[in-house]
Amino acid sequence: MDNSNRPRSAYASAGVDIDAKTNALASLRARIRATHGPHVLADIGHFGGIYAMPGAAETALVASIDSVGTKLKLAVALGTSEAHAGIGRDIVHHCANDILCCGARPIFFLDYLAVGASDPAMIAAVVGGVADACRAHDMALLGGETAELPGIYATGDYDLAGCIIGSVARGQILDGRAVRDGDVLLGLPSAGLHTNGYSLARRAFGLDGSPEVVRERLAIIPPGCAKPLGDLLLAEHRSYVAAMLPAIDAGHIHALAHITGGGLVDNVPRVLPAHLAARFDVDRWEVPPLFTAIQDAADVTDAEMYRVFNMGIGMVAAVAPDRVDDVWATIPEAIVIGGVIARAEGEPVRIIGIPQ
Amino acid sequence: MDNSNRPRSAYASAGVDIDAKTNALASLRARIRATHGPHVLADIGHFGGIYAMPGAAETALVASIDSVGTKLKLAVALGTSEAHAGIGRDIVHHCANDILCCGARPIFFLDYLAVGASDPAMIAAVVGGVADACRAHDMALLGGETAELPGIYATGDYDLAGCIIGSVARGQILDGRAVRDGDVLLGLPSAGLHTNGYSLARRAFGLDGSPEVVRERLAIIPPGCAKPLGDLLLAEHRSYVAAMLPAIDAGHIHALAHITGGGLVDNVPRVLPAHLAARFDVDRWEVPPLFTAIQDAADVTDAEMYRVFNMGIGMVAAVAPDRVDDVWATIPEAIVIGGVIARAEGEPVRIIGIPQ
Numbered sequence: 001m002d003n004s005n006r007p008r009s010a011y012a013s014a015g016v017d018i019d020a021k022t023n024a025l026a027s028l029r030a031r032i033r034a035t036h037g038p039h040v041l042a043d044i045g046h047f048g049g050i051y052a053m054p055g056a057a058e059t060a061l062v063a064s065i066d067s068v069g070t071k072l073k074l075a076v077a078l079g080t081s082e083a084h085a086g087i088g089r090d091i092v093h094h095c096a097n098d099i100l101c102c103g104a105r106p107i108f109f110l111d112y113l114a115v116g117a118s119d120p121a122m123i124a125a126v127v128g129g130v131a132d133a134c135r136a137h138d139m140a141l142l143g144g145e146t147a148e149l150p151g152i153y154a155t156g157d158y159d160l161a162g163c164i165i166g167s168v169a170r171g172q173i174l175d176g177r178a179v180r181d182g183d184v185l186l187g188l189p190s191a192g193l194h195t196n197g198y199s200l201a202r203r204a205f206g207l208d209g210s211p212e213v214v215r216e217r218l219a220i221i222p223p224g225c226a227k228p229l230g231d232l233l234l235a236e237h238r239s240y241v242a243a244m245l246p247a248i249d250a251g252h253i254h255a256l257a258h259i260t261g262g263g264l265v266d267n268v269p270r271v272l273p274a275h276l277a278a279r280f281d282v283d284r285w286e287v288p289p290l291f292t293a294i295q296d297a298a299d300v301t302d303a304e305m306y307r308v309f310n311m312g313i314g315m316v317a318a319v320a321p322d323r324v325d326d327v328w329a330t331i332p333e334a335i336v337i338g339g340v341i342a343r344a345e346g347e348p349v350r351i352i353g354i355p356q
Numbered sequence: 357m358d359n360s361n362r363p364r365s366a367y368a369s370a371g372v373d374i375d376a377k378t379n380a381l382a383s384l385r386a387r388i389r390a391t392h393g394p395h396v397l398a399d400i401g402h403f404g405g406i407y408a409m410p411g412a413a414e415t416a417l418v419a420s421i422d423s424v425g426t427k428l429k430l431a432v433a434l435g436t437s438e439a440h441a442g443i444g445r446d447i448v449h450h451c452a453n454d455i456l457c458c459g460a461r462p463i464f465f466l467d468y469l470a471v472g473a474s475d476p477a478m479i480a481a482v483v484g485g486v487a488d489a490c491r492a493h494d495m496a497l498l499g500g501e502t503a504e505l506p507g508i509y510a511t512g513d514y515d516l517a518g519c520i521i522g523s524v525a526r527g528q529i530l531d532g533r534a535v536r537d538g539d540v541l542l543g544l545p546s547a548g549l550h551t552n553g554y555s556l557a558r559r560a561f562g563l564d565g566s567p568e569v570v571r572e573r574l575a576i577i578p579p580g581c582a583k584p585l586g587d588l589l590l591a592e593h594r595s596y597v598a599a600m601l602p603a604i605d606a607g608h609i610h611a612l613a614h615i616t617g618g619g620l621v622d623n624v625p626r627v628l629p630a631h632l633a634a635r636f637d638v639d640r641w642e643v644p645p646l647f648t649a650i651q652d653a654a655d656v657t658d659a660e661m662y663r664v665f666n667m668g669i670g671m672v673a674a675v676a677p678d679r680v681d682d683v684w685a686t687i688p689e690a691i692v693i694g695g696v697i698a699r700a701e702g703e704p705v706r707i708i709g710i711p712q
Binding site: 020021023024025027028031032034035036037039040048049051053054055056058059061063064065066067069070072073107108110111112114118119120121123124127128131132134135138139140141142143144145146147148149150151152153157159161163165167199202208 | 376377379380381383384387388390391392393395396404405407409410411412414415417419420421422423425426428429463464466467468470474475476477479480483484487488490491494495496497498499500501502503504505506507508509513515517519521523555558564
């Protein structure tokens with residue numbers, strides 16, 4: 001996608017310039033590909049790297065690394081162990097969803113926690129949250145690093161990244177090749193923003209000030225919502241592993257896209273072949289009121305909202321029409337939100353109902 | 357090791373409190389171990405996590421995650437592509453050395469780069485350095501995340517972490533069990549501070565001010581040294597993989613310890629059985645003048661210097677006496693710096709020649 005002519009976005013004004021980052025990484029592709037030997041089974045851009053391990057002819061390893069993003073600034077402002085533990089669970093769920101998009105189940109995890117100053121209660125809460133989420137996913141927390149880096153992080157601040165390794169039978173790798181014109185696109189509801197779009201959401205609600213101000217504002221119930229902003233914004237990134245693995249194992253799933261930064265617009269094309277596109281119909285699902293409240297508060301266009309936020313859909317599955325009932329049998333909450341169509345020039349995703 | 361009675365150290369005054377971090381993590385051990393099923397082949401504390409992959413009876417995976425630390429503040433102050441690329445190579449070499457201590461050779465790597473604002477040239481230099489070092493190690497750069505996190509990182513600042521996965525034949529895992537009383541301890545020279553102790557070194561030389569001041573001070577040649585401080589402090593973390601793998605494959609190596617944060621004192625016991633200790637004789641090697649310059653400038657005790665810095669030794673190998681000549685045949689620069697002895701109560705490491 002050529003983003004060079006797009007006007008400077010609200011997200012860029014909030015400090016996140018997706019295009020600058022994308023352009024920087026584009027120049028690196030050749031050097032990264034130069035490290036890929038015959039063991040690497042998927043090109044750059046999928047949700048997980050896929051590696052054919054020597055000595056395991058039937059199995060591939062799938063790996064991904066990610067971080068929580070500025071959601072954790074809200075946990076820092078709240079300062080509660082429960083908020084920090086939620087951040088720990090968030091990164092595990094985020095990473096587990098990513099490798100799920102390759103068809104993989106998690107086997108082990110490593111966490112990286114960087115702090116400005118060692119606060120034992122905070123460290124224990126964050127890493128404890130990571131450990132508990134690993135256990136809930138039958139995955140070993142195999143390693144970790146807690147780095148104290150004064151001068152990079154302010155006292156009380158931290159960053160949390162995680163690296164996940166999963167395994168998948170080589171015949172069950174999801175890499176988009178199975179997707180067909182006419183496939184149904186099912187959406188699974190998200191639990192909120194998950195871990196993306198927080199720089200913009202924080203700006204929208206004035207959550208980048210002092211901890212006292214942030215705590216006060218997190219207690220406000222936004223228009224149309226049923227809960228205080230703090231509960232909505234710290235809602236845990238949902239893991240789709242338990243819900244989705246049986247459908248993957250049964251062969252019902254042609255492709256899975258985890259809807260993270262970039263929204264439906266940027267994430268779904270990552271698992272589509274070059275000749276196919278996704279068409280979504282926004283009338284098919286109800287966008288949770290939190291997203292509307294963000295949009296109203298920050299004056300963001302529809303097009304940008306759908307590029308920054310998941311808009312209520314945390315995972316998209318491409319499924320053959322005759323398998324949709326089978327998927328519903330194990331995942332009753334899945335919603336038909338669109339379908340796979342032939343791709344017109346330069347249009348991998350069409351969202352019907354919003355101005356593009 | 358019980359650190360509770362140790363006086364507040366110079367390192368703690370420089371902002372890094374190793375003991376507070378250690379205590380926080382101690383409380384987490386049970387929760388981390390609860391995630392470890394029968395696939396996990398080594399307990400917490402080794403240089404890499406070791407995982408017996410299902411479907412690969414002969415092979416174990418070894419994983420580690422780490423970051424560069426505040427060394428990268430010097431690269432930020434210099435602002436050159438070469439300095440940023442060096443930081444990228446540093447994290448790969450650091451991680452490769454860690455899993456080498458389990459006997460593993462690298463298979464793939466994932467990087468996490470977090471920035472305050474997207475600077476395409478800086479991102480390309482850092483990730484390019486990572487990619488080039490991966491290629492030099494015949495390892496795939498399988499994934500990565502570049503996160504733009506305004507509000508956590510200052511504009512121009514960044515943090516870089518990396519996660520490495522290696523493989524080792526299950527019969528060749530180095531886990532300390534092979535170490536014997538009477539083994540010779542060989543040291544391999546470091547190329548400088550590698551990636552540890554920079555918060556203290558930066559304080560010692562007044563390198564935590566404005567970029568202009570830092571650049572000026574990095575041009576100074578410290579007492580007894582042959583190069584400017586910038587060259588000495590940004591010297592690349594040396595990788596011992598190519599030098600050491602042939603000796604590991606030949607079965608000459610009983611244990612390997614990568615001398616990172618914690619120095620000889622904390623790192624060597626990680627690969628010793630509980631009944632054995634390491635005795636080092638500081639007269640056996642020449643401590644490079646950079647370390648002496650740091651000690652003089654920051655007024656640090658000998659005991660703390662050996663706990664914070666590698667003091668000129670980047671890797672320690674335990675080798676049976678009758679194999680030392682074989683190791684010298686492929687690693688002529690290895691120096692006999694001590695030996696393995698029986699462990700007295702609570703004394704896993706004795707350093708002869710400095711006050712403990």
